[in-house]
Amino acid sequence: MAGNSFGEAYRVTTFGESHGAAVGCVVDGCPAGIPFDDDYLRRELARRKPGGGSASTSRDESDEPEILSGVFEGKTLGTPIAVIIRNTAQKSGDYDRLRDVYRPGHADLVWDVKYGLRDHRGGGRSSGRETAARVAAGAVAKAFLAKHGISIRAWVRSIAGIEAPTPGGGGFDLDEAEANSLRIPCRRTAERAAAKIEELRKAGESAGGVVECHALGLGIGLGEPVFDKLDALLAQAVMSLGAVKGIEFGAGFASALMIGSESNDRPLASGIPPLASGKVAYSSNNSGGVLGGISNGARLEFRAAFKPVPSIAKRQLTIDREGREIDLEIGGRHDVCVCPRAVPVVEAMTALVLADLMLRGRGNRC
Amino acid sequence: MAGNSFGEAYRVTTFGESHGAAVGCVVDGCPAGIPFDDDYLRRELARRKPGGGSASTSRDESDEPEILSGVFEGKTLGTPIAVIIRNTAQKSGDYDRLRDVYRPGHADLVWDVKYGLRDHRGGGRSSGRETAARVAAGAVAKAFLAKHGISIRAWVRSIAGIEAPTPGGGGFDLDEAEANSLRIPCRRTAERAAAKIEELRKAGESAGGVVECHALGLGIGLGEPVFDKLDALLAQAVMSLGAVKGIEFGAGFASALMIGSESNDRPLASGIPPLASGKVAYSSNNSGGVLGGISNGARLEFRAAFKPVPSIAKRQLTIDREGREIDLEIGGRHDVCVCPRAVPVVEAMTALVLADLMLRGRGNRC
Amino acid sequence: MAGNSFGEAYRVTTFGESHGAAVGCVVDGCPAGIPFDDDYLRRELARRKPGGGSASTSRDESDEPEILSGVFEGKTLGTPIAVIIRNTAQKSGDYDRLRDVYRPGHADLVWDVKYGLRDHRGGGRSSGRETAARVAAGAVAKAFLAKHGISIRAWVRSIAGIEAPTPGGGGFDLDEAEANSLRIPCRRTAERAAAKIEELRKAGESAGGVVECHALGLGIGLGEPVFDKLDALLAQAVMSLGAVKGIEFGAGFASALMIGSESNDRPLASGIPPLASGKVAYSSNNSGGVLGGISNGARLEFRAAFKPVPSIAKRQLTIDREGREIDLEIGGRHDVCVCPRAVPVVEAMTALVLADLMLRGRGNRC
């Protein structure tokens, strides 16, 4: 009801405000016997931390996790896995001036109207810091999926209008995406983008971008055919990140311009019954790996559009609690573009959906 | 789990295969006292029926609904509202040849692998016919929302690459959208589009398009701040329509190209405390009416991209159950573009989300 | 939220008022491939019908079901199974006098306060007629369970204070329970009870009783260890029948009088590791087959206490909508004791819980 949980069979609840004692998650439904430990979890969380990259804030979020339950001798117990990450680097003083002011592009105003009170020290529950808990929950999901041969990779497809090469195209190098701080799968594009980001930072501005995500090994049958379609659940999962303004699968919005014979991905003959093999190849992947909401054996592919970070250094007009005009200059340390740090979060959300649907079952027969 | 229900506080379950006895819905959670009757329901369903328009199938789907429960003397009782719509116009014979063949762009193959058996007479549960049940459920939701001053309007924004004027732009006329069979809010554009559709029909082809949807009267506070954000739930709802390949809110994918000062919608001073009035105006609406997943008082705005109808008259290569190549020519009567008929379905899905969030509460205070 | 659904993996929604067009159910989550047809369903529903027995009403409820979806060529499709049963035998005239009067022991008053309006023609949604929909849903569940070797049997343990022999005791004959109209597993007890029931009917009175239910073949591992314990879910399921005032498992309330060495059921040595065999025998069954909320391999056993039917022929004092005293004489045809007809309903509710837990999984390992 209050929407702090996600998933049915693999159910994740997150909690915590950005400037409270801790953020954390409880994962309910993970089967027993999955390898899971502190080191692996720490590595996953480190990917979301502000990097040395020019797009990121210089805040030092240590993100040291503690596993409180559900793991015994390095394996999941089948019981709820609770992880907490204490908030240590938060400087509440930065935010005191914001008690009665509504920052443009933030949830401050709607929050005050809805709840009557809020923890004004930063975004509170709406802060991006909440996504650390999602990454922790996603780390468990990834470990579960790995045991079933499913892997997920996301990267920055474009930033501040600078486009990376497309997958399979010349210059595309997925290893590079984890090597540079902008998570762009092409060193030269990354360098150009870094220069652009630096320029925006100096101007007190921020930038938007697009994150692309692929998943392999889903096989045929993941997803439920009506409301809980694979793509529908992923759309909820990814749109539930505050800065995302759109999502598209496969050919996405370009599908609207196609004709039928172009858009249809044709299954290719192999001489092997798909019911026996569970495998099919296609002439194209405009579907992005989903047909009627169910994985069709092709690669899962989607892209999400992120708006620019709303906290900019430039002065902005806004209003306060009394409805009066305020000339606002936001201090603190903020990302210029959220996309590089969003990459592991998009992967985590994808992992949550896939783990949930795996536990619901690829097949549904007696 | 099996995903045939949607919503928590206002929960809808649909049932029915395209060629079984009936499709229908059960609405659980609608409060008592909402005016609801057969005539209103019939009118809402009529909007989804194949029209005389060139984009639609010539099937005569009578869509005569029967309200089985939950309504007494013209008002909802607060108990589950069950509506059924019998399947009368289905010619199963058309489909007999398709028992062992997998149509490209359809869920036939994935369904066979997932369930082991299927009702091959048409799309079965994956058929667009299931959306008649959604429209019935949405009709109840709209009646509930109307009592709270919330209204929803969708239309065809583009079809086969032909773009309608944008809202507020010259030539945009929302009344026209319900007057022409393509549901395009501009007569001249509708005429051009009709000609294009006719051309594609003759070529045995189909077309994609974009549907836009607005909602008014949400006020501030609808939506839950983490996983059940207003836009996240709408994304799930709309992506759960089989032909949708993407969705975007407000500036959407264009946000990715903006800088922060451009993207931020600034609340405008009125001298009245927003907490008292529950109202705020903004300098722009790039957010599409949602901030941090919560309605901000601006107009809710989103667009969804639909792929071309996969059932085309043109011959296509595909495979059968044995994995052998098949040269397929699909008979039957099919829409050229699903968008005009999708308009009331998109409205219905929007109504389901808004009714659900209204019942969860705009405010969350003791 | 509004509570018209039950179960998570095997989810049942019921709808319908006693004097509306129909009652019915939608079963979501039943796997594909389970044999299910009209004849079987009709037989299950017939067991709930008013019999010729002296405890039952003489109303002729025809209970002719129609399967609307989810079944194709005699097997479940894995899609939602909708069943409706039209209300044909309801004489609304009997109830006109009750529009403004609150019958003692009925939900009339609380319903009016909660919803502001109600279908006063009988119990509406609170009527026992709603349980016909539960029996239909339970019939599907039983078919599913039968495929997994699980069977359920309930009977009347006592009625109007007359006790049947206990299972395993002299005179206990389970076949007899389906042979006599009181569903008592002993002919002589049934005869004595019938005489007592007849005496109460003449006096314008009604009687309470106890229904006992056993299930076999659960194996070890059914049930989730914290809130969704096997016995906890069964308690909700059975207490959700309007006339039930208590439920107990195994030794039940008698456990409160035992000491530890008496109460503990000792697992018996077999020389075979339980993890391999999934089987264990016990020295006793005070647990009723559930330990820590999980089935332990022993027979599942519980008993439910039913209050007397509140609709009695005898005059009673009560109040009307205005709070004024009313001297009430209820007409219509009513059961003297609900227990015999409750037997298939208790079985159905047990089947719903077991099917749900089976689909959640006996084991929870990767």
Add this chain to the structure above:
Amino acid sequence: MAGNSFGEAYRVTTFGESHGAAVGCVVDGCPAGIPFDDDYLRRELARRKPGGGSASTSRDESDEPEILSGVFEGKTLGTPIAVIIRNTAQKSGDYDRLRDVYRPGHADLVWDVKYGLRDHRGGGRSSGRETAARVAAGAVAKAFLAKHGISIRAWVRSIAGIEAPTPGGGGFDLDEAEANSLRIPCRRTAERAAAKIEELRKAGESAGGVVECHALGLGIGLGEPVFDKLDALLAQAVMSLGAVKGIEFGAGFASALMIGSESNDRPLASGIPPLASGKVAYSSNNSGGVLGGISNGARLEFRAAFKPVPSIAKRQLTIDREGREIDLEIGGRHDVCVCPRAVPVVEAMTALVLADLMLRGRGNRC
């Protein structure tokens, strides 16, 4: 699915094994603005701690809670409230011998079969220690209910066969229930029971008992009329405590022996329309305050039967993982009877159900 959450509108998730780092809870759905702080929480938890009483273990469970989120400046924020209680007093050494042995009356065996592995150091997730998390969640619920005029009181009705006076009867003194360590509402009965408990302890035995619980201030309208009846949800809630073997409301099992005119609680004339006042008095309270699953304005009353503590000092025969007979002598420190410590847990579970139903709404009108 895995059942570690309870409630819909007021949703509680618990986590933690008895010998892991911590147990805890997340409360999702509590409105903003409820007073809540460490001191109050500590007092509630202290009531569940092993007392100096003769029925309790001598383990020193410090139960020092930490509120991690959802509370700001002494009030709830409307965001998830996470509370953890570290496990400090657990002596794992006591349990080493139990790695491969299945204690009678415990979940060890079923757990091993279901999950394949378990934290053998105590009951793990099935331990009574998990109920500390429930008490923490219940403390929040009680604070919410108090704001709405609802209060809950439970006590020990009988222990080891020794019965306390009934409410309203001579010798019944509810203040006394919190004054003596057995939580019996009569000093003389408490003394007799203490002597009996001491006798059992010396004999290496344990005892069962009955806990009674009342709630005031519910008004008319709490509860949903079909599956989520007030009594059905309470039955699930209370039966989800591992040692409970039965529950009954109002006249309970005695109802089965009544006749209709005796069982029916008659609403008493007041001359005031119940729809306006929301209040009604009754001639008796056999219903225990619930009609058709909805609170009827009378006092909510139920009783739960607890089995004897299965961990007894006396030697017992049982089996090990290999299915071999084992002569077991359990060490460690264990309660003789769980009832006194169960009192606050039963109150907590009642509070969870009432808070959930309050948030779903007493009324359901537009």
